Each structure stands twice: as C-alpha cells, then as structure tokens.
Amino acid sequence: MANLAALLTAVNTPLEIQEVEKWTPDPTEILVKNEVIAFNPIEWKLAKLGIYPLHFPAILGSTIGGTIEAVGSEVKGYEVGDKVVASKKFGQKFGADGNRFGAYQRYVVVGDVMISKLPTGLDPAVPASIMMNLTCVVGLFTGRLGLERPPLNGSKAAKKSEKILIYGGSSSFGTLSIQYLSQAGYSVTTTSSPKNKDFVSKLGAATVIDHTGQSEALSKELIAKGPYDIVVDMISLPNTIPILAGVLAAQDGGNSLYAMQPAFGPETLPKGVTRVFEPWSDPLYEDGNQHLLEWVIKTYLPQGLANGVINPVPVERVAGGLSGVNGALDRMQKGVSGRRLVAYPWER
Template sequence: MPENRAAYLMGEKIRPLAVKAAPYTSPGPNQILVRVAAVAVNPIEYIKQDLGGLLYGWVKCPHVLGSDVAGTVVEVGSGEEAFRPGDRVVGQALGSEKKFNDSAMGAFQHYVLLQANMVSPIPDSMSFERAVVLPLALSTASCGLFQKDQLALRLPVVAAAAAEEEDGAEKKTEKETLLIWGGSTSVGCNAIQLACAAGYEVVTTCSPRNFDLVQSLGAAAAFDYGDADAAVSEIVKFCQGKKVVGALSMGGDAGRGCVEVLRQIPQSSSRRFLSRVSYATPENKDAGLPARIWCMLSFSVWLWAKSVRHGIKSNVVVGTTLEANEVSKAIYEDFLPRALATGQFVAAPEPEVVGKGLEFVQTALDTLRRGVSAKKLVVEI
C-alpha cells in the first residue's frame, strides 16, 4: 500500500501546518482516489487557521484542509464508471464540509478522496498546475449563477451545442445582461466565462490593469472598482435599455456597489437579485473578532434597509452546495470536459507556483493572506 503524507492543521490558530504521515484510504461508492500532483490555496483556508472554531466549528484537529486538487486517478469506488485509474483529473475536495468532515477528503496531502460528481477530466495538453486553479472558484461561480436559490440563470453549453441550438431556433436580438463585481478574482474569472457560455452579456468591475484579462474572458465592458461611485454611474449608463438579470458580487464591499446599480435599474426591465460570494470585512486583515462582527452586522442592516425600500433580494453563496444538486453534473460532467478540450473555457486566473512539496502549503497561505491580484497560488506535490 502506498505511503501517504498530509499537511495537518494541528489545532485552533496554530501555524505552520504540520507535514506528517497520514492514512491511505481507499474510495467508497461514487468516490475516486487521486494521487495529487498540484493543489491551490483559497482564503477560506487561512481564515479557518486564523479564526479557529469560529469557522467550520464541527472540524476537530488535527485536520487536513484544502479544496483545489489536480492529479491522477489511482482507484475508483464501487458504482463509479466515469473514471478509471490513470485518468488526469481536476476536482474539488470536500473534507471540511459538515456533510463529510473527513481528513481523507482534504486536498493538502498526497492521496485524496474526491466525490466523483465534483471531478472533471482534463486534456493531456493542460498541466496540473494550470488546471488546479479551477475547482472551488468554478464551483462557487456555478452555485451563484445557476442554483435555483441564487440567480437561477440558464446553464452553460459548449460552443458546438450552442450553434446547433441557434440553427434550429430564432436568434435573440439582444442578450440579457449580468453584473459581476470583482471580475478579476478567481471566482470572477470563472463566472464571466460561465455566464458567457450560457448566453449572457457580462459587465464587470476590476482594477484597470486587469481590464484586458476580463475582456479576454468574454466581458463586454469593465469599470474600475477603485472609484465605486463612478463605476456604479457608468454601469447604470451601460445598462440603460437592457434587461438585467441580476448581480454576482466578490470582494469585501462589492455588495454595496451591486445594490446601488440594481436599485437604479428600472424594475420593469430587470431582476433585482444579488448573489453574494463574500461578506463584508474590515480593511485591516488583522482586525479582531469584534471588528469583523461589527462590519458584517452594519452591512447586513444596510442591505436589509435597501432591500425593503427597493425590492432587492439577495442570498449568500456557499461554493460547495452544488455537490448535492443538479448543478454539479451540469458543470463537471456536461460542460467542463468538452469546454476545456475545445478551448472554449480556460483555466484562469494565472497560476503562480509557490514551491514543490507539502511544506510550501503554509507559505502559499501566508502569501495569499497578504494579498494577490489576478492570480492563483499553487503548490506542486
């Protein structure tokens, strides 16, 4: 039996992660076991390390964190027919979710268990380091855009299928418009492409240095979120006469900008719905718990007041809920494999490899905590 090693969170607010031997666990029904080649890090992981039991309170340490995995299938569980040993795949690990709560399913190790419906094959031409930027950001964007309790947009289709549908039906004269605030974030890069593949026009915000990036992914227009008031004014002007289907927000104060846009769009020609990927946070990342609570509560009160006055509805996105509904199949099975193979969907943002080996996971988390822009931090395993 192969030897496994993992980077463990040893206790509340303890750093660095401890790299040590871990159990080798064979897959159960509808699972696959993957030999990890690369992982990527996400804010939720350093936030868990910072806040301890206040986040994922059900997790008992030592525990293996991590969501983003790319590697090679080594075993498949009973009832699983979509994958076989040797397949190159990318997938989302769910070990910290309450439903599973299992270190064998955490990304930061050599061998990880994945739920098969949260995995996609990747082309031979795509490196593991490139592919691994996708899973959590892709899933989060998909939840916000397509779940019935969120924006509930049309599902994305690969270009060939879309062309066939248009051949048999009258083409729409004008696309419906979606606002994505924070388009150069990891979630934003995926959301832009998914929305475009579903047939929507996307208007987004980011810093000017990332305008070319978001437009290369399909955004019709981009505005500088550094001046939120000006961005709101320009977006409202851009959306005049268009049917707006709602907004998706990423970033600590992004929700405010989206609400200000939605309330100024005529209700007769728009859907005033906001899917919120992130919550309001203090500008100081080292702010204590009281400051974080105050920031969240003050935004919640502001949002409630705006919602009542202007008829705006909203919901918070949890980027793992698609595992239990039809969206996982629509993305990981029906859309992503063909979209990657044809080049319609690209793995974005750019990966930045921090190092090789589990010891570099903590380095990646600390670097991410200090802040990065339009890139995803990756560790080769």
C-alpha cells in the same frame, strides 16, 4: 508509502507537516495520489478566520489533480492509473472527521461524482485551478438563476435581453463567469483594475469599469451603466458590498445581491436589498439538476479547456510543496488577482 499532510491544529496558527494515515476508499470512493493542490480563497478564511466550525486537527483544501491509486468496488468508469482532477463538495466534512477528503496532503479520498478525467497532455494544474469555481459558476447562474448554458460546438448563442453586473472581473470566479455568461449571449458589465482590463475585455465583457478609484465615483458609474437584471459581488468584502448594494437600491426592481461568502459580521444594507449567499455548487446537487453536475464535470471542464472555450487565469507555482501551503494562505489573505496559486505536495 507514508502519507504526509499539512495539518491545522487551531484557527490562525501555522499549519504543521505531519505523517497521517494513507486512506482506504469506501465502495463509492476513489483514492488519488495528489500531484497538485489548487488553492481556493475560501481556504485562508477557514484557516485564519474560522468562518466555519472546524474539528482539529484539520486537513483543509478542496481541489486536486493527480493519478488514481485505488478504486472502490462500486465505482464505474475509472481505473487505477487514470489522470484526474477532483474537488470535494463545498463544506464537506470540514475538520478531523473529513480529513481523508482534504487537499493539503499526498493521498486524498474523493467521491465518484466531483471527479473528471483529464485529456491527454493537459497540465492538471490548469483544470484543478478552476474546477471548484467552475461548478459554482454553473450552480449559481444556471442551477439557481435558470440562465442558459453556453454552446460548446462552436455555434454562437442568440443575444439575450438580461444584463448582468459582475464586480471583480479579474478574479477566478469573475473571469469564468464573464466567459460563461457572454458566450451564452448575455450582456456583462464588470469591474477590473487597469492592468487587467485588456484581459477581462477579451473574455467577452461588454463594459469594463475601473474599480480602483473612489467608491463614490465608482458607484455613480456603475449605476449609470445599469440597470442590471442580476448583480454579483465576486469579492464580497465589507468595502465592496455597500457599493453593489447602492447600485441595487438606485434601480427599480431586483433586490438580491449575490455574494461569494457570508457576511463576516453585522452589516446594514439599504432597505429592500438582501445579501444572498450559499455554497454555489449546492444547486447542482438538487433534484432535477444532476444533469448539470455531470455536464460541468464530464463535458464543460475538459472540452471547454481543450477547445479554448474556457480561458483560465494563469497558474503560479508556490514553492516548497506542503511546506509552502502557509505562504499560499498568507498571500491569498493579502489578495491575489489575475492568477491562481498551486502547490505540488511531493516537492520538497
């Protein structure tokens, strides 16, 4: 059966639905019949802002759920017919040379590392919607910053002394981070709009601050609730970075502002404050962290969802299959809070 894809032919132009090659996996790869696309915010920035170099035509998208169609000769532990979710490593071959890995198509090639078998009866849209961000959460807080992981056996973690500020608690990255950190025993202060406050509070945040008011008042309240050992801006836009940078500048010690994306242009930060960004799943691929990558994919994701340890934000279906991708990108550009968008590429 032919493979269809939503192709980006130039930055900030509508994606076009075209027939493309049905890929053959290499010995260490797997071909998946893609049944659900989970959208990640970085994708609209790639499509509309070109924040990373692209080779056109490009098939974007990072995370999928579906059924294994073919297995490479060196792959162990997976068989044709297995239900899986998969994600490519952030930055992996953006552009035409990596089109086989893009999620915006009906058949996708994935490596045998960032792929997880699904428990029976679990809707693939749910784990697919959090997979990429979940690897980034563990990569940042444990792989890079050395914080402890939460227990999955029902036991309660000992309280830790570290206090962490998460700006943007109702974002997907924010909600996963709050759960991960609070369940590991850390004290989390976060921000949210009033409509999402109750949901964010139930995730384990010790303090939830309304971030919809004036930035000056918000800054004062955040500073008053500090000091913080770690400050993370889950939104990382020109209107949020100065607020968090001001919080860091007002407290003694700790000058790193951890961000979810690089600066879009020149920015001026207070003396001693540095924006720190990298693709936060990258630490999982470093020497000594391979066990963390395996734990996230093979244990934390499936068991956390099955046991109710991970409470994802609701998913919302975008109508139109591959034709709905443009609308999803437009919506993410305007801002999506408290939900994750998914599309079904076989839907017409």
